Structure formats: C-alpha cells, structure tokens
Amino acid sequence: MAKARSTRYRRVWITGGSSGIGRALARHYRAAGAEVFLSARGPERLARVAEAIGAPAYPLDVTDPKAVHRTVEQIWKEHGPLDLAVLNAGGSPRGEGGLASVLEANLRLNTLAAAHAIDALRPRMRAAGGGTIALVGSLAGYLPLPGGYGYATSKAALIHFAAGLYPELRREGLDLRLVNPGFVRTPLVEANRFPMPFILEPEEAARRIARGLEGGRFEIAFPLRLAWPLRLLRALPLTAWVRVLAWADRRRPR
Numbered sequence: 001m002a003k004a005r006s007t008r009y010r011r012v013w014i015t016g017g018s019s020g021i022g023r024a025l026a027r028h029y030r031a032a033g034a035e036v037f038l039s040a041r042g043p044e045r046l047a048r049v050a051e052a053i054g055a056p057a058y059p060l061d062v063t064d065p066k067a068v069h070r071t072v073e074q075i076w077k078e079h080g081p082l083d084l085a086v087l088n089a090g091g092s093p094r095g096e097g098g099l100a101s102v103l104e105a106n107l108r109l110n111t112l113a114a115a116h117a118i119d120a121l122r123p124r125m126r127a128a129g130g131g132t133i134a135l136v137g138s139l140a141g142y143l144p145l146p147g148g149y150g151y152a153t154s155k156a157a158l159i160h161f162a163a164g165l166y167p168e169l170r171r172e173g174l175d176l177r178l179v180n181p182g183f184v185r186t187p188l189v190e191a192n193r194f195p196m197p198f199i200l201e202p203e204e205a206a207r208r209i210a211r212g213l214e215g216g217r218f219e220i221a222f223p224l225r226l227a228w229p230l231r232l233l234r235a236l237p238l239t240a241w242v243r244v245l246a247w248a249d250r251r252r253p254r
C-alpha cells in the first residue's frame with residue numbers, strides 16, 4: 001500500500017507552480033492536506049494547473065518587486081499566515097545578447113527575485129511567530145561551468161546569499177532552506193543537448209524536497225551521487241579547475 005503523505009505545513013506558497021518541479025510539489029502538498037497557493041507568470045497555464053490541483057492562483061512575475069509585495073500581502077489577507085514559501089520560480093533567460101544582458105536577466109530571475117520575496121515575507125512571518133522559506137537553487141551553482149555564466153552564476157550567487165543570510169533569519173525565528181537539485185526532467189532542460197546524469201522525474205524531485213523540508217537540514221541536495229563528486233571537485237584550486245575546463249573545451253567536437 002502506498003504510504004500516506006503527511007506534512008507539518010498547513011499553508012504553502014509555491015512560485016513557479018505551473019510547471020515542472022513547482023507543479024509536482026504543489027500536487028504533493030495538496031495530497032498531504034495542505035492549503036497551497038500557486039504563482040507563475042502565464043495566467044492561463046497557471047489557472048489550468050491551479051484548478052486541477054485545487055490551489056488558488058496568484059499570477060505574478062517574481063522579478064517585479066512591487067507585484068511580489070502585493071501578492072504576499074494578498075495571500076496573507078485572504079488566507080492568513082503562510083508557514084512555508086517555496087521560492088522555486090526560475091529559469092535560464094537568454095537576455096538580449098551580450099554577456100551583461102544574459103547575466104543581468106539570470107540574476108534578476110534566479111537571485112534578486114528571492115531577495116524581494118524574502119523582504120516581503122520576513123516581517124509577516126516574524127509577526128506570525130515563524131515560518132519556513134525554501135530557495136530553489138541548483139547543483140549547477142556548485143562550480144563554474146563553461147557557458148554557464150548566466151544560469152550557474154545566478155544559482156551560485158543564490159547559494160552564497162542563502163548561506164550567509166541563514167543565521168540572521170534564524171535569530172528572528174525564521175527557517176531558511178536551500179534546495180539544490182541535480183537534473184530534473186522538466187521543460188527547463190528539454191532543449192539540453194548534453195548528457196544529464198541521474199536525471200529524476202519531477203514527482204521524485206518533489207518527494208525529496210518535501211522529505212527534506214519535513215526534516216531540519218539547511219541544504220536539501222540531490223541526487224547525492226551527483227552532489228558528492230561536485231562537492232569534491234569544488235575543493236580543487238580554481239586554477240586547476242579552469243585548466244580542466246580548458247582541456248575539456250579543446251576536446252569538444254565543433
């Protein structure tokens with residue numbers, strides 16, 4: 001018999017809830033009996049997914065700070081305090097050409113948006129006596145990768161940001177978590193033309209995230225057979241690592 005899902009979270013907000021990992025996580029928490037609120041930009045897809053799951057939709061572009069504050073305020077007013085916010089919306093925007101534009105677009109979506117949401121959630125959660133905020137990073141943020149200066153840099157920045165902020169939020173009674181998935185089969189990686197070792201289905205990723213969030217660890221990284229080799233490579237001096245990258249680049253078919 002399938003194990004019944006349960007959760008200690010009663011009211012959960014998930015950004016990027018209309019697709020992939022966010023949608024699977026929303027289904028997971030609904031099945032566990034939580035109230036779930038979903039945000040994403042595209043209103044039609046969001047409404048469809050929200051209706052199917054039974055979770056009110058709050059259309060939102062997370063890169064718009066005013067809209068983020070408005071949405072958090074609205075959820076609080078209509079449903080009361082959130083005890084879990086999963087800041088999962090993310091992607092790999094291309095910008096308009098040029099390094100600065102790519103980097104800026106990725107930092108806005110994958111790093112700054114989390115900071116805006118925390119700014120909106122923090123005083124409300126503190127006043128409510130606590131709350132959990134989970135940031136969805138990526139194992140891609142562990143190491144500099146060729147061509148990854150946009151996405152991977154923004155996820156690396158998110159990892160630094162989260163770890164540095166943890167003690168301050170903890171002092172205020174807030175529980176900050178960092179989720180670092182490896183590859184998950186979603187539209188985000190559909191166009192990748194390189195090998196994606198140990199790729200997981202979104203439902204499996206959602207189960208692992210939810211299991212981690214029921215526990216107390218700061219970082220929820222998976223799969224460990226990808227996370228550990230990357231952690232060990234991270235111990236290399238950067239000069240050695242960029243030589244490895246240059247060596248691999250010379251062997252890449254053009």
Ligand SMILES: NC(=O)c1ccc[n+]([C@@H]2O[C@H](COP(=O)([O-])OP(=O)(O)OC[C@H]3O[C@@H](n4cnc5c(N)ncnc54)[C@H](OP(=O)(O)O)[C@@H]3O)[C@@H](O)[C@H]2O)c1
Binds near residue numbers: 017039061
């Ligand atoms: N898939 C992987 O292999 C993988 C691995 C590591 C980490 N991650 C991370 O996991 C998170 C979810 O990714 P996914 O793979 O599930 O991707 P996905 O299937 O493409 O879903 C992305 C979600 O984010 C929403 N979104 C994108 N930009 C937004 C914005 N500006 N404002 C609000 N919502 C926005 C999308 O809806 P709209 O486009 O309608 O807004 C969609 O609901 C991301 O942070 C991603 O970086 C994914």
